[in-house]
Amino acid sequence: MRKSPCRSYVGNSDGRTIRNPWARPSAIFESRKINPMGNSVAIAQRTKRHLRACLVTGLIASGIGLGYVRIIGGTDSIGITIGVCIGLCLSAFELFYVQGRYGAWLRGLPLPLFILITTGCWAIILSVLLWGVPHLMQGYTYGTGYTSSTFQQDLLFALAVGLLFNIGLRLRGLVGGRVLFNFLIGRYNRPLREERVFMFLDLVGSTPLAEKMGDLAVQSLIGRFFFDIARPIAEHHGETHRYIGDEVVVTWPLEEALRDAACVRCVFDIQALMKDKARAYEAEFGVVPEFRIGIHGGSVVAGEVGDDKREIVYFGDTINTAARLQSLCKDFACNVLISRSLLDRMQLPRDVQVEELGNVEVRGKTERLDVCTMFRRSASQ
Numbered sequence: 494m495r496k497s498p499c500r501s502y503v504g505n506s507d508g509r510t511i512r513n514p515w516a517r518p519s520a521i522f523e524s525r526k527i528n529p530m531g532n533s534v535a536i537a538q539r540t541k542r543h544l545r546a547c548l549v550t551g552l553i554a555s556g557i558g559l560g561y562v563r564i565i566g567g568t569d570s571i572g573i574t575i576g577v578c579i580g581l582c583l584s585a586f587e588l589f590y591v592q593g594r595y596g597a598w599l600r601g602l603p604l605p606l607f608i609l610i611t612t613g614c615w616a617i618i619l620s621v622l623l624w625g626v627p628h629l630m631q632g633y634t635y636g637t638g639y640t641s642s643t644f645q646q647d648l649l650f651a652l653a654v655g656l657l658f659n660i661g662l663r664l665r666g667l668v669g670g671r672v673l674f675n676f677l678i679g680r681y682n683r684p685l686r687e688e689r690v691f692m693f694l695d696l697v698g699s700t701p702l703a704e705k706m707g708d709l710a711v712q713s714l715i716g717r718f719f720f721d722i723a724r725p726i727a728e729h730h731g732e733t734h735r736y737i738g739d740e741v742v743v744t745w746p747l748e749e750a751l752r753d754a755a756c757v758r759c760v761f762d763i764q765a766l767m768k769d770k771a772r773a774y775e776a777e778f779g780v781v782p783e784f785r786i787g788i789h790g791g792s793v794v795a796g797e798v799g800d801d802k803r804e805i806v807y808f809g810d811t812i813n814t815a816a817r818l819q820s821l822c823k824d825f826a827c828n829v830l831i832s833r834s835l836l837d838r839m840q841l842p843r844d845v846q847v848e849e850l851g852n853v854e855v856r857g858k859t860e861r862l863d864v865c866t867m868f869r870r871s872a873s874q
Contacts, residue, residue, distance in 0.1 A: 586615070731755070789811055793807045
């Protein structure tokens with residue numbers, strides 16, 4: 494076997510990267526199967542996040558349900574039972590249906606229609622619980638009998654709670670949960686320095702596609718692509734910072750990006766997702782989206798800007814370098830470029846192989862940068 498002039502690294506059993514001097518550079522461009530075990534961390538993270546969200550949503554809904562029952566004269570036992578049932582049912586409906594695989598059609602609807610349908614579903618669930626739990630426990634509601642006025646009162650309460658919860662959840666979805674929280678607490682009211690990782694993902698060949706397919710069709714393709722990749726980004730705790738034409742900018746706090754190599758796993762999960770959906774894209778658009786990714790991490794300055802429309806922006810060499818790495822992918826004929834300095838700070842999954850491309854000149858930087866590309870080895874390797 495001929496010795497490769499490029500250095501290649503693989504994840505070892507304890508997560509550290511070790512040098513593999515015999516790796517073939519051409520292997521990086523071969524078609525590979527995705528190791529199903531590679532998604533285990535993402536599944537575990539998604540499960541933990543769902544459980545946390547269920548707990549928070551359940552506690553809030555339980556408190557509201559208990560308070561409502563006590564206000565209208567119900568007993569504590571009925572109030573607690575209704576509160577717990579409301580919390581469990583609503584959080585399960587939101588997290589495992591609306592935000593799950595089967596709720597994709599719902600999330601793709603225009604926002605007003607989305608809110609209308611989900612509010613109606615929430616109201617039905619609440620009304621059934623407010624009527625059913627007391628009947629099952631005592632045979633009547635709140636000790637006074639269940640009348641038409643009681644039903645109207647419960648229905649209005651259910652609609653109000655459903656609407657308020659839905660507006661809050663959709664607002665969170667529009668700007669991102671962490672971003673919304675930072676706005677509310679005024680975290681970036683004054684500029685501050687943070688350690689962050691940025692990923693620039695750019696669709697390949699969108700201009701030629703627009704000439705071939707037309708602007709509207711390409712915009713539909715871009716919209717579908719960004720909609721689909723939002724899930725793996727969220728599963729790995731990435732924050733969608735901005736959409737710029739056919740490019741999306743994703744960011745993580747440095748600690749989040751390094752934990753379980755979340756930013757690296759996110760890349761491979763997006764690739765796996767596109768492989769799974771290739772036939773669907775071919776059938777609808779006649780093409781499967783291809784993309785290039787650049788990743789870099791370091792210090793940035795974050796702050797709020799604007800008046801009528803406020804936004805959190807990031808300044809610094811780190812974000813510029815990530816954008817330049819994405820542009821350099823074309824020169825190296827690869828789909829992913831990541832800085833060696835960032836790789837050295839994380840423990841890679843065992844099925845990820847990294848190949849160094851050397852010390853390169855990056856436009857806009859005075860110092861040269863060590864860059865790498867990476868791929869996921871097949872289960873047979």
